[in-house]
Amino acid sequence: KAGVTQTPRYLIKTRGQQVTLSCSPISGHRSVSWYQQTPGQGLQFLFEYFSETQRNKGNFPGRFSGRQFSNSRSEMNVSTLELGDSALYLCASSFTSGGGWAKDTQYFGPGTRLTVL
């Protein structure tokens, strides 16, 4: 089975621009989660989508948004980029999304390295 894929792998933007990142989950997985990784804050949860619905959300400003399509592929958008948004953005997929069951294992993609100048 192919793993989680993320595109693009590297991105350079300037302050004020917006950016869209894409994530294709493992075939059959319906849950997609997004994380931001920075040297200072570590790995932080952004949001999770399951069957095209946002199920969980982390503590990030409204500039960060996402969506999920009927084929489970997900996109994440950041508007009005700030220097502090420079980070590695990781996507993870899993078969289920809790719902009373133990959290299913999440499999991570290689990430998109975003640099904001």
Place this chain on the structure above:
Amino acid sequence: AQSVTQLDSHVSVSEGTPVLLRCNYSSSYSPSLFWYVQHPNKGLQLLLKYTSAATLVKGINGFEAEFKKSETSFHLTKPSAHMSDAAEYFCVVSGTGANSKLTFGKGITLSVRP
């Protein structure tokens, strides 16, 4: 609420000696616990997971971890370190349902000396 504490930010061992990476967790409910490894410029790879079955969990590459509820710990061990084990290791906790998001520790950088 849930949290993970990885007190050591950096651990250095000699090749062939045991590895111990410590993790303590806090959770209001029965947690699921994971260890992930991240090699430089790579994504996260699952080493092992605990989901309320056997308390001693065996993972890939010779790693194992023991869940100790009384100590709220989930330490990662390996009998003999290899140069390829040098990486960053994250202990992760998650709950269920609406609390099913993953909460990561700060990570431990493992260095392996020849």
